[in-house]
Amino acid sequence: MLKPTVERTLVVATASLICAEASLAGDLHPIVEAKSGYLFGAISNGKPIKAAQTAKSLSDETTYRVYGLTQALGNAKGGKPEPPEAAPCEEILLVPLSPKPEKGVIAIAAAWNALPRTPKVIDTTQKAYVDAVRDFLKTKGIEQAKVMIDNIVRVDLDGDGEEEVLISATNYLSKDGSVPMRSPAGTYSMVLLRRVVSGKVETRMIAGELHPKAYSRKGPDDASFDAPNAYKVIAVLDLDGDGKMEIVVGSNYYEGEEITIYSCDPKNNQPLLSVACGA
Numbered sequence: 001m002l003k004p005t006v007e008r009t010l011v012v013a014t015a016s017l018i019c020a021e022a023s024l025a026g027d028l029h030p031i032v033e034a035k036s037g038y039l040f041g042a043i044s045n046g047k048p049i050k051a052a053q054t055a056k057s058l059s060d061e062t063t064y065r066v067y068g069l070t071q072a073l074g075n076a077k078g079g080k081p082e083p084p085e086a087a088p089c090e091e092i093l094l095v096p097l098s099p100k101p102e103k104g105v106i107a108i109a110a111a112w113n114a115l116p117r118t119p120k121v122i123d124t125t126q127k128a129y130v131d132a133v134r135d136f137l138k139t140k141g142i143e144q145a146k147v148m149i150d151n152i153v154r155v156d157l158d159g160d161g162e163e164e165v166l167i168s169a170t171n172y173l174s175k176d177g178s179v180p181m182r183s184p185a186g187t188y189s190m191v192l193l194r195r196v197v198s199g200k201v202e203t204r205m206i207a208g209e210l211h212p213k214a215y216s217r218k219g220p221d222d223a224s225f226d227a228p229n230a231y232k233v234i235a236v237l238d239l240d241g242d243g244k245m246e247i248v249v250g251s252n253y254y255e256g257e258e259i260t261i262y263s264c265d266p267k268n269n270q271p272l273l274s275v276a277c278g279a
C-alpha cells in the first residue's frame with residue numbers, strides 16, 4: 001500500500017514544479033544593463049528575481065526594449081545569458097544585445113512603456129539645488145563643502161502630478177574628477193531625492209557616501225585604502241510595470257563598478273536588483 005502513495009506524491013510534486021516554471025516564464029521580464037550586457041535578473045509578477053534563476057528560464061533569443069535616460073531607443077535581440085570568458089566578475093551573466101544603441105542604459109523584455117513620463121535633465125548650476133546639496137552636507141558634518149553636481153533629473157516618479165528632483169553630486173577633490181583610492185576629508189558622492197511632502201520640500205539620500213574626515217587606517221587589520229564610490233542617476237524607468245518609476249544608480253570606484261535599481265517607495269527607496277563587477 002505504501003509504494004503507490006509515494007509514487008502519487010512524486011507525480012504531484014513534479015506537476016507543481018512544471019506549473020511554477022511555466023508561470024515564471026510567462027511573466028518573466030529580464031533586465032539587462034545595455035552597455036555591459038550585465039543581467040540584473042528579472043521582474044516576475046512585480047517581484048525581483050535574481051540573475052542565476054532568471055537565466056534558467058531564458059531562451060536563445062529574447063526581444064528587449066532599450067531605454068536611455070530620456071528616451072526609448074527601440075528593440076534589441078538578446079541571446080542566452082553566459083558567464084564572461086575571463087576574470088574578474090565570473091559570477092556575472094552577460095546577455096549579448098543586438099543592436100546596441102549608443103545611449104542605451106537599460107534593456108527590459110516587457111510590453112509596458114517603461115518611460116511613462118520623460119525625465120528632464122536640467123542645469124546643474126541652479127542656485128536652489130546647489131544650496132540644497134550644501135545644506136544636506138552640512139547636516140552630515142561636511143561644512144563649507146565644495147558643491148559639484150553631476151546631473152539633475154526632474155520627473156514625476158510616482159505619477160501623482162508633482163515632479164520629484166534627483167540630484168547626483170560628487171566631489172573627491174581630484175582635479176580631473178576621478179575617484180581616488182582614499183577619500184580626503186570633506187568629500188562625498190551621493191544621489192539625493194527632493195520631493196514635496198505635505199507642502200514641504202524634503203531631501204533624502206538614496207545612495208551615497210560622505211567623508212567628513214579623511215580615511216585613515218585605524219587598526220592593523222584595516223585596509224590601507226577605502227575605495228570610495230562615485231554615484232550617479234543613469235536612468236529612471238518603470239521596471240516592474242506598476243506605473244511608478246524606479247531609479248537606476250550607477251556607482252564606480254577606482255577599479256570597479258556597480259549598478260543598482262532602487263524601488264520607487266517615496267519613504268524608503270530599497271535596492272531591488274544590482275549588478276557589480278570589480279577586481
Ligand SMILES: [Ca+2]
Pocket residue numbers: 155156157158159160161162163164
Ligand atoms: Ca510625484
Ligand SMILES: [Ca+2]
Pocket residue numbers: 237238239240241242243244245246264
Ligand atoms: Ca515601477
